[in-house]
Amino acid sequence: MDLALGLVVAFLLLSLLVSGLNEAFVRLLSIRSKFLWAYLRDTLDGVGEKSPSWLPASVRDVLLALPFGRDPRPRHSDKPAPAQLGEMPAAKTGDSMMNLLYERVREIDHAKRGRTSIANIPPERFSVAVMELAAMENGDIPEFLKKLQRIDSPLYGHLKGLWESAQGDLDRFRKGVESWFDGEMQRLSMLYRRYVKWVLAVLGLVVTLLFSMDGFEYAKTLLRDNAFRASVTAVTEAGPDAYDELRRQCTGGDPVPCVTELLSEPALVKVMGQAMVSVSIPAQGEPSVQGNLPVWWDRITTPSHWPGFLLTYVALLFGAPFWWDVFRRITGIRSRR
Incomplete structure (x- = not known):
């Protein structure tokens, strides 16, 4: 369910961006x-x-x-x-x-x-x-x-x-x-x-291409985040052994800051952060805009990412109304008329 919902939300947001750009182009030029x-x-x-x-x-x-x-x-x-x-x-x-x-x-x-x-x-x-x-x-x-x-x-x-x-x-x-x-x-x-x-x-x-959105990589990140959340939840049930295992996964010794940092950056934020230009919101201070041109170009020119790009591109061709309908079906939201 987490995997399906995460993919649908990502494709919905990107489809809305495509529709918004098209609408802006149409209105600006009075097509x-x-x-x-x-x-x-x-x-x-x-x-x-x-x-x-x-x-x-x-x-x-x-x-x-x-x-x-x-x-x-x-x-x-x-x-x-x-x-x-x-x-x-x-x-x-x-x-x-x-x-x-x-x-x-x-x-x-x-x-x-x-x-x-x-x-x-x-x-x-x-x-x-x-x-x-x-x-x-x-x-x-x-x-x-x-x-x-x-x-x-x-x-x-x-x-x-x-x-x-x-x-x-x-x-x-x-x-x-x-x-x-x-x-x-x-x-x-x-x-x-x-x-x-x-x-x-x-x-x-x-x-x-602008967001270098690899659909397969995003799905893998969703599953990894889900597994990490499950291991964090298991600490309350498994006792000190699970806590020691969680400490080994975090390099800082104290797992609390590590868990906080990882859970505050869900898969969607991680993937969107690899776009040509990304926005970072630190714990303290003002948000900052930074360019990721070297990282972005390396992703674009890596053939292993191309199947994921193709998956995202085909998904966007279905349009925002399709993904909104899928989102409603998964979450159970009913449209009001």
């Missing part, structure tokens, strides 16, 4: 918001020779082009949606349709370095925005669809099919747009998670 608006630009304004797709086509684009390249998000406006709707562009002019959509949803926005921070548009809000855009043609959906076709917007094909299936019923059309957009957001989320898995895999490798 979710850029991903959404790249999709909206492609869907509303289309893709052509002069306007290539904004959505990333590979993992490399997610890590480089999307965070550091051209920003697909519209510029933030702190003004509410205008009461008087703008006009539909007579010809395709880049991001015009997307700007019209942003006008209808920017009430839920707040600025982030001059750009919109919207990373999620509720399907109900999107369907209402489409109906408001259609109101530019006095609510005449067929005329609205004709203008979408005239500017060569990919949205035309989707809305035309929904309008025909609604058989001219505006309420059914609105609900159809809502269901269609909800399905598109689910598909987009699956595509986003597929790219994020690669980012988590890279971060998992970095964390494993």
Whole structure:
């Protein structure tokens, strides 16, 4: 039980670190918001020779082009949606349709370095925005669809099919747009998670090597600590013979300081102390940060540690939710809903 719980806690903490680094990276570079608006630009304004797709086509684009390249998000406006709707562009002019959509949803926005921070548009809000855009043609959906076709917007094909299936019923059309957009957001989320898995895999490798976390060595240290605690406990039952044996294990003569020192450094602290940079908390004085570059490099370049590193890396790929569930099952903690 000690071995299982110790391993689970270590993998849970490291998985949380990986998730935290990923979340910090995503929030700092506004990846979710850029991903959404790249999709909206492609869907509303289309893709052509002069306007290539904004959505990333590979993992490399997610890590480089999307965070550091051209920003697909519209510029933030702190003004509410205008009461008087703008006009539909007579010809395709880049991001015009997307700007019209942003006008209808920017009430839920707040600025982030001059750009919109919207990373999620509720399907109900999107369907209402489409109906408001259609109101530019006095609510005449067929005329609205004709203008979408005239500017060569990919949205035309989707809305035309929904309008025909609604058989001219505006309420059914609105609900159809809502269901269609909800399905598109689910598909987009699956595509986003597929790219994020690669980012988590890279971060998992970095964390494993940074802490030089050898899973097998950690398990061995857990078992050794458990055996030492058992021998200390046996002193109270076995009498002077066990005390003499404990004294021989401790080099200082008096086993009390030795036992105190060993029990105050559990296996997790010992293993984490072999990272590239470690923090030591002495019995007296302030905590100190020290570099362990020579020791860390020696561990990284020692082939006998590589199977343990591989075990830790594979464990981190399961993610923090998996290890939290295992932790709850071992400890009997029940989730409250």
